Amino acid sequence: MSFSPLVERLMETLRVLPGVGPKTAQRMAMHLLERDRDGGRRLAEVLDTALEQVGHCQRCRTLTEETVCRLCESPRRDDGVLCVVESPADQLAIEEAGGFTGRYFVLHGHLSPLDGIGPEDIGLALLEERIAEGQVQELILATNPTVEGEATAHYIAAQVAGQGVTLSRLAYGVPMGGELEYVDGGTLSRAFNGRLPFSALR
Amino acid sequence: MSFSPLVERLMETLRVLPGVGPKTAQRMAMHLLERDRDGGRRLAEVLDTALEQVGHCQRCRTLTEETVCRLCESPRRDDGVLCVVESPADQLAIEEAGGFTGRYFVLHGHLSPLDGIGPEDIGLALLEERIAEGQVQELILATNPTVEGEATAHYIAAQVAGQGVTLSRLAYGVPMGGELEYVDGGTLSRAFNGRLPFSALR
Numbered sequence: 001m002s003f004s005p006l007v008e009r010l011m012e013t014l015r016v017l018p019g020v021g022p023k024t025a026q027r028m029a030m031h032l033l034e035r036d037r038d039g040g041r042r043l044a045e046v047l048d049t050a051l052e053q054v055g056h057c058q059r060c061r062t063l064t065e066e067t068v069c070r071l072c073e074s075p076r077r078d079d080g081v082l083c084v085v086e087s088p089a090d091q092l093a094i095e096e097a098g099g100f101t102g103r104y105f106v107l108h109g110h111l112s113p114l115d116g117i118g119p120e121d122i123g124l125a126l127l128e129e130r131i132a133e134g135q136v137q138e139l140i141l142a143t144n145p146t147v148e149g150e151a152t153a154h155y156i157a158a159q160v161a162g163q164g165v166t167l168s169r170l171a172y173g174v175p176m177g178g179e180l181e182y183v184d185g186g187t188l189s190r191a192f193n194g195r196l197p198f199s200a201l202r
Numbered sequence: 203m204s205f206s207p208l209v210e211r212l213m214e215t216l217r218v219l220p221g222v223g224p225k226t227a228q229r230m231a232m233h234l235l236e237r238d239r240d241g242g243r244r245l246a247e248v249l250d251t252a253l254e255q256v257g258h259c260q261r262c263r264t265l266t267e268e269t270v271c272r273l274c275e276s277p278r279r280d281d282g283v284l285c286v287v288e289s290p291a292d293q294l295a296i297e298e299a300g301g302f303t304g305r306y307f308v309l310h311g312h313l314s315p316l317d318g319i320g321p322e323d324i325g326l327a328l329l330e331e332r333i334a335e336g337q338v339q340e341l342i343l344a345t346n347p348t349v350e351g352e353a354t355a356h357y358i359a360a361q362v363a364g365q366g367v368t369l370s371r372l373a374y375g376v377p378m379g380g381e382l383e384y385v386d387g388g389t390l391s392r393a394f395n396g397r398l399p400f401s402a403l404r
């Protein structure tokens with residue numbers, strides 16, 4: 001025995017959500033059907049609308065339902081510094097950390113030749129146009145500290161070379177508040193190599 | 203800063219799902235928008251269809267998109283034994299445990315006067331009609347072993363009294379494979395009171 005075909009189909013389909021296995025999908029389906037049909041209808045509608053309307057900002061490629069996103073439209077951000085990130089979630093994390101006043105460019109991924117993801121898939125032509133406008137003085141390559149993120153940063157660095165733009169990369173180091181014994185070796189050796197004179201730290 | 207209004211709305215709405223907090227909702231929204239738009243569209247559509255079409259079986263009240271569910275329609279089940287459960291999930295658990303060949307009746311909850319949930323809300327009029335048909339010889343009151351489940355079982359028992367129907371309740375006891383020291387006291391004392399002669403056990 002199982003639930004009715006349509007209920008079973010709902011449980012299967014809920015598994016498109018990350019981290020949702022069969023048991024969780026069953027609990028979700030039962031909750032929506034038994035206790036929150038209005039919430040379920042709202043979810044179906046908002047999901048449909050969002051997938052229909054949310055695209056990429058024409059200027060920075062972040063997720064937005066507008067042609068150009070609010071951050072790109074804001075007159076209070078510095079056009080001279082552009083921060084390249086892999087995802088909108090990375091962009092949000094940097095914004096929430098606070099302190100950065102420049103603009104962003106979102107790749108939606110990283111170069112991955114084996115998966116057929118090349119420069120055009122991560123918007124590098126649009127990034128080149130942006131640099132050619134001449135306002136960007138510093139390009140912060142804030143791709144992930146992974147093999148793919150590093151390779152993508154190097155590719156962009158090579159692409160931009162010779163155009164008078166300063167390139168930078170987020171500092172590697174031990175995470176604040178962490179204990180050295182739990183920091184992985186690669187990070188630790190990077191932190192050693194990047195050590196600063198004590199007087200340079202406040 | 204936050205995501206665009208529509209993306210924020212999607213994240214909020216995903217929280218209608220049980221167990222989904224702000225971080226999980228963000229991860230789900232990003233996954234659907236960045237990596238699985240087809241899956242997201244399918245989810246919106248199936249959810250909408252299920253909420254539109256899935257109702258209660260006219261005979262047993264379980265969740266189904268059909269007028270009468272497959273189990274009620276099956277000629278291979280015993281009309282003489284009717285098992286009353288609180289939810290379709292309980293029904294499924296009993297079916298998956300195997301061995302029961304009778305039919306079901308689903309309350310979709312339990313009596314809860316403080317929440318305004320009375321006999322009509324859990325389908326007791328329909329249950330009475332079913333008993334009045336005269337085929338049911340045994341009614342298994344498989345409501346949850348909770349205060350509300352017990353109270354509901356007693357209410358139904360009183361309602362059915364004098365109609366020649368044998369009433370039964372699931373046996374209480376120590377769960378198989380469990381260790382006595384971890385079994386709660388209430389269960390343990392019930393298991394003691396319900397002890398059987400050794401020869402009765404195979």
Ligand SMILES: [Zn+2]
Nearest residue numbers: 057060069072
């Ligand atoms: Zn933008």
Ligand SMILES: [Zn+2]
Nearest residue numbers: 259262271274
């Ligand atoms: Zn039925």
